[in-house]
Amino acid sequence: MSSSExxxxxAAGVHAGHQVDVRDFHNRARAAIHNPxxxxxxxxxxxxxxxxxxxxxxxxxxxxxxxxxxxxxxRALANLPDLLEQLEQKLTANGIRVHWxxxxxxxxxxxxxxxxxxxxxxxxxxxxxxxxxxxLNHYLEARGIEALESDLGEYIVQLADxxxxxxxxxxxxxxxxxxxxxxxxxxxTDLSNDVEYLTASARQQLREKFMNADVGVSGVNFAVxxxxxxCLVENEGNGRMTTTVPPCHIAVTGIEKVVPRLEDxxxxxxxxTRSATGQHIxxxxxxxxGPRKEDELDGPEEVHLVLVDNGRSSIYQDDQLLxxxxxxxxxxxMNHCPVYTRVGGHxxxxxxxxxxxxxxxxxxxxxxxxxxxxxxxxxxxxxxEVCPVRIPIPDLLVRLRQESVDGDxxxxxxxxxxxxxxxxxxxxxxxxxxWMHSRPGAYRFGTGLAARFHKLQPGQLxxxxxxxxxxxxxxxxxxxxLKERNR
Amino acid sequence: MSAKETILNRxxxxxxxxxxAPAVDFSVLQRPDWTTAEKLDLxxxxxxxxxxxxxxxxxxxxxxRLAEILQSRGARNLLIxxxxxxxxxxxxxxxxxxxxxxxxxxxVSSWQPTLxxxxxAAITSTRGGIAETGSLILWPTVAEPRLxxxxxxxxxxxxxxxxxxxTFHQATLAQNWAAGMPTxxxxxxxxxxxxxxxxxxxxxxxxxxxxxxxxxx
Numbered sequence: 001m002s003s004s005e006x007x008x009x010x011a012a013g014v015h016a017g018h019q020v021d022v023r024d025f026h027n028r029a030r031a032a033i034h035n036p037x038x039x040x041x042x043x044x045x046x047x048x049x050x051x052x053x054x055x056x057x058x059x060x061x062x063x064x065x066x067x068x069x070x071x072x073x074x075r076a077l078a079n080l081p082d083l084l085e086q087l088e089q090k091l092t093a094n095g096i097r098v099h100w101x102x103x104x105x106x107x108x109x110x111x112x113x114x115x116x117x118x119x120x121x122x123x124x125x126x127x128x129x130x131x132x133x134x135x136l137n138h139y140l141e142a143r144g145i146e147a148l149e150s151d152l153g154e155y156i157v158q159l160a161d162x163x164x165x166x167x168x169x170x171x172x173x174x175x176x177x178x179x180x181x182x183x184x185x186x187x188x189t190d191l192s193n194d195v196e197y198l199t200a201s202a203r204q205q206l207r208e209k210f211m212n213a214d215v216g217v218s219g220v221n222f223a224v225x226x227x228x229x230x231c232l233v234e235n236e237g238n239g240r241m242t243t244t245v246p247p248c249h250i251a252v253t254g255i256e257k258v259v260p261r262l263e264d265x266x267x268x269x270x271x272x273t274r275s276a277t278g279q280h281i282x283x284x285x286x287x288x289x290g291p292r293k294e295d296e297l298d299g300p301e302e303v304h305l306v307l308v309d310n311g312r313s314s315i316y317q318d319d320q321l322l323x324x325x326x327x328x329x330x331x332x333x334m335n336h337c338p339v340y341t342r343v344g345g346h347x348x349x350x351x352x353x354x355x356x357x358x359x360x361x362x363x364x365x366x367x368x369x370x371x372x373x374x375x376x377x378x379x380x381x382x383x384x385e386v387c388p389v390r391i392p393i394p395d396l397l398v399r400l401r402q403e404s405v406d407g408d409x410x411x412x413x414x415x416x417x418x419x420x421x422x423x424x425x426x427x428x429x430x431x432x433x434x435w436m437h438s439r440p441g442a443y444r445f446g447t448g449l450a451a452r453f454h455k456l457q458p459g460q461l462x463x464x465x466x467x468x469x470x471x472x473x474x475x476x477x478x479x480x481x482l483k484e485r486n487r
Numbered sequence: 488m489s490a491k492e493t494i495l496n497r498x499x500x501x502x503x504x505x506x507x508a509p510a511v512d513f514s515v516l517q518r519p520d521w522t523t524a525e526k527l528d529l530x531x532x533x534x535x536x537x538x539x540x541x542x543x544x545x546x547x548x549x550x551x552r553l554a555e556i557l558q559s560r561g562a563r564n565l566l567i568x569x570x571x572x573x574x575x576x577x578x579x580x581x582x583x584x585x586x587x588x589x590x591x592x593x594x595v596s597s598w599q600p601t602l603x604x605x606x607x608a609a610i611t612s613t614r615g616g617i618a619e620t621g622s623l624i625l626w627p628t629v630a631e632p633r634l635x636x637x638x639x640x641x642x643x644x645x646x647x648x649x650x651x652x653x654t655f656h657q658a659t660l661a662q663n664w665a666a667g668m669p670t671x672x673x674x675x676x677x678x679x680x681x682x683x684x685x686x687x688x689x690x691x692x693x694x695x696x697x698x699x700x701x702x703x704x
């Protein structure tokens with residue numbers, strides 16, 4: 001194998017999330033579209049995932065199941081503050097300590113304070129998108145605490161000093177040869193395209209790390225208020241290791257993940273794994289309701305939950321935007337997105353890529369920095385059709401597009417950076433357009449003028465004609481044509 | 488104001504006003520009344536589709552089958568519970584066709600490296616199974632600690648066919664989980680696996696490479 005062929009060439013902007021300029025979307029998209037390796041890796045993976053999802057729901061009344069999923073999430077959101085309090089009460093009674101954080105920084109501080117209080121220097125992590133959102137690894141490492149990812153995909157991405165390109169399959173942008181090269185360079189494994197060998201090597205490397213870790217940090221898929229239970233979905237067993245082997249377990253979660261009853265989880269789990277990877281269930285479904293009891297022989301002595309708001313309570317204020325918070329993070333929207341499949345996850349430059357990222361990230365970074373997110377969509381509707389909890393993603397994209405150009409103070413502005421894309425010229429044009437369309441005389445005069453001088457129409461219309469032909473003005477207006485016909 | 492108060496205040500004084508909760512209808516999760524034999528067939532099919540193994544055994548013959556399985560794998564030892572009936576019966580069987588029996592009866596901190604590096608297989612009981620998804624229900628206890636089903640490369644689980652439920656939903660209702668959960672509860676549906684390297688399946692990435700279920704009919 002020639003090593004020069006397998007050297008990983010990271011696309012622009014794949015390094016450490018917070019350094020990426022989100023606004024550089026178009027350049028990254030162009031680079032990704034012309035990168036056959038990225039195109040192939042994503043195409044292959046997404047085609048497979050779509051087929052598996054379809055097969056996994058065979059024999060189900062999928063529409064009824066999606067109704068159930070949506071209603072469970074809506075019911076939970078309708079009682080969110082009460083459920084959070086009930087959750088805290090139950091968890092506390094079970095011996096789990098609950099912390100609240102207004103934003104990512106505060107959440108990072110809480111995690112660090114727990115580590116410092118225990119004298120912890122080594123943190124091992126299970127997969128958690130909220131911790132990516134918080135940029136927890138960088139925060140801890142800057143303060144002398146090692147934070148090591150243990151999910152194989154996250155481990156690979158961390159070795160490469162990159163960020164996940166998919167919320168379920170973080171290293172999907174890399175092929176086996178690239179991963180082999182990376183592991184060879186960073187961990188000294190042999191160059192090999194044998195996935196069994198690479199996986200076994202990672203197992204060995206990480207077993208040592210689990211044994212020596214002082215703290216395990218994980219995410220949460222569902223938090224059950226009635227029993228005070230934290231649920232984690234995974235295939236590898238690293239999540240169980242993370243939450244069982246170190247003496248202290250810290251779970252971090254967004255405040256929207258709470259559901260009232262255990263029964264709710266059975267339906268959401270059925271939707272989550274089938275939508276995400278087409279599995280009927282994952283290998284492990286881990287339900288944690290307390291630290292190790294005195295006579296137990298293993299499990300963490302200390303369990304903490306950090307409830308992270310980070311913009312969620314402001315999304316919660318608006319009846320339409322609220323739907324964003326139904327999300328159970330399955331990733332089906334990105335698997336089915338024609339844009340995501342072509343440009344890949346890193347192009348977005350945000351923690352959450354793809355359709356869910358396009359409706360969630362503007363709330364976290366604002367419509368100014370995230371100006372290209374709502375428009376990076378053809379509004380084909382696939383994301384909304386596959387969403388297991390029926391989030392109307394296309395409608396939310398349209399709403400965010402409106403908010404990004406809306407200067408009308410009559411509409412309540414909810415999203416930070418509201419009106420960031422509003423341009424004076426464009427606003428004037430639409431004002432004129434609206435003026436003309438409400439006055440028949442002006443309208444006829446204007447269209448008549450345009451038809452008469454149609455030959456003067458420019459052939460190039462900026463970005464529109466870069467990949468398309470320009471629409472041609474007709475030599476006669478519609479009114480004139482109709483008049484001739486009816487004569 | 489504390490973070491908690493800030494967050495709860497914002498949620499309670501929502502600009503859009505009080506939300507109404509829709510009704511939820513769980514009937515889509517209902518399954519026909521499968522017989523035990525049907526449930527066992529479904530369970531077997533599901534767990535085999537994810538690389539798990541099912542052996543149908545009798546209450547008298549399960550130790551024979553266990554010995555065969557362990558011999559075929561060349562297992563040097565088997566981790567058993569110190570208190571659970573399964574462990575007691577294996578110790579009292581006094582059989583020489585079983586490998587060394589290791590008893591998990593001390594806190595993990597006192598023997599962690601041995602557990603991680605030397606143990607080849609472990610056997611646990613289950614609290615039932617789920618036919619539709621091929622899942623085992625485990626509630627680790629003082630007698631059968633959490634790491635038994637996670638760290639050794641081979642996990643052997645004993646399931647009573649009569650304790651098979653159609654769905655997870657049915658199991659939680661039948662066993663009334665909502666009344667109180669243990670510190671840790673698990674559904675295990677196959678051996679540990681990953682597809683993180685180019686979607687290629689590999690088993691035993693962190694947990695067991697093999698999951699073998701002895702179903703007592």
